[in-house]
Amino acid sequence: MIIRALDDVEAIFYAEGVKKRVVIGPKEGAPNFAMRVFEVSSGQRTMWHAHDFEHEVLILDGEGALIDGEGGTTQVKPMNVIFIPANEKHCLKNTGSDTLRFVCVVPTWGEDSL
Amino acid sequence: MIIRALDDVEAIFYAEGVKKRVVIGPKEGAPNFAMRVFEVSSGQRTMWHAHDFEHEVLILDGEGALIDGEGGTTQVKPMNVIFIPANEKHCLKNTGSDTLRFVCVVPTWGEDSL
Numbered sequence: 001m002i003i004r005a006l007d008d009v010e011a012i013f014y015a016e017g018v019k020k021r022v023v024i025g026p027k028e029g030a031p032n033f034a035m036r037v038f039e040v041s042s043g044q045r046t047m048w049h050a051h052d053f054e055h056e057v058l059i060l061d062g063e064g065a066l067i068d069g070e071g072g073t074t075q076v077k078p079m080n081v082i083f084i085p086a087n088e089k090h091c092l093k094n095t096g097s098d099t100l101r102f103v104c105v106v107p108t109w110g111e112d113s114l
Numbered sequence: 115m116i117i118r119a120l121d122d123v124e125a126i127f128y129a130e131g132v133k134k135r136v137v138i139g140p141k142e143g144a145p146n147f148a149m150r151v152f153e154v155s156s157g158q159r160t161m162w163h164a165h166d167f168e169h170e171v172l173i174l175d176g177e178g179a180l181i182d183g184e185g186g187t188t189q190v191k192p193m194n195v196i197f198i199p200a201n202e203k204h205c206l207k208n209t210g211s212d213t214l215r216f217v218c219v220v221p222t223w224g225e226d227s228l
Contacts, residue, residue, distance in 0.1 A: 001202055003180060006172075006193040023195040024170045030197065032221050033147040035170045056138045056149045058120075058217060060174075066117060079120040081137040083144065088115055103172060105219050107146050 002028055006037060017044025017094075026108050034111040038092075040064070040100040045093035053110035055090075057082040058103045063096030116142055120151055131158025131208075140222050148225040152206075154178070154214040159207035167224035169204075171196040172217045177210030 006023060014020040018040050025034035037060070040046065048067065059080045065073040066082060069089035076082065076092070084090050094100035120137060128134040132154050139148035151174070154160065162181065173194045179187040180196060183203035190196065190206070198204050208214035 001180070001182060001199070001204065002195075002197040003188050003190060004195060006195055009195070023172070024197045028197050029199060030170065031168060031200075033170065033219060035172065035195065035219060037172075054145060056144065056147065056219070058137070058149065058151075066115070068115060074117050076117060081116075081118060081120055081123070081149065083116040083138045083142050085115070085143060086145075090115065103217060105147060105149060105170070 011039070014038065015044070015047055017041035018046055022111065025111050030108055032108060033105055034108050036104050036106070036111070038102055038104055040092065040094040042094050042097050042099070046091045048089065048091040050087050050089040051110060052086050053107050054086050055082070055084040056105040057084070057092075060101040060103060062094060062098050062100035064100045064102075065093045065095045067091050067093060125153070128152065129158070129161055131155035132160055136225065139225050144222055146222060147219050148222050150218050150220070150225070152216055152218055154206065154208040156208050156211050156213070160205045162203065162205040164201050164203040165224060166200050167221045168200050169196070169198040170219045171198070171206075174215040174217060176208060176212050176214035178214045178216075179207045179209045181205050181207060
C-alpha cells in the first residue's frame, strides 16, 4: 500500500496557472486508472479539449465553470461531481478568487495526454 | 456530461455505520472505473477484506486509520491519498468524533463487490 499526503506529491506544470499532481498513477503501479489533483489559479482554465477517454471529477475547493463543446457553461462548486464521457469537448475555468482544486480520474493510458 | 451535487446522489447502506454513494458508475455510463464516496460514522469501519482489484482513495473529511493485512494501522487525515493494490487486505476505521468521508475509485467490474 502507499499512503501519503497530497502536498508531498510533486506538482507539475499543466498549463498557465494550472498545476497537476498525479497522486496515484502508473509510477505507483496503478493498473487501470490514475487519480490526479489539479489546482487552477483564479481566472485561469484547463485546456479546452476532447479526447478518447473519460474524466471522472470531484470538485474539492473553489468556484468554477465547466465549459462544454458549444461554449455553454455550468457553475460548479465543492462536492460537485462531473462525468465527462470520451470525445466531449470541455474545460474547467476558475471563476472565483481562490484556487479551484479538483480530483480528476482517467484511464492510465490517458494520463499523459493533455 | 453529467454534473450533480454529491448530496443529490442516493446514499446506500454498505455496512453498519457506513454509507456509500456511487457518484459515477456503470449507471452513468462509466466504461472503465467507478467513483464512490463513503461516509463512516465515528467508531465504525469498512469491511476488513481483500479483493482482486485496486482501490484509489482520497480522504476528504475526518480522521481515520487504515488497517492492513497484519493488523498494522496508519493514521490518515484529509488530503491523504491511499493506493491499495489488488489482494491486499485492508479496512478504513473512523478514529475521530466526526464523520470520516473519502473518495474510493475501483474498476467498474469491482463496483458491486463488498
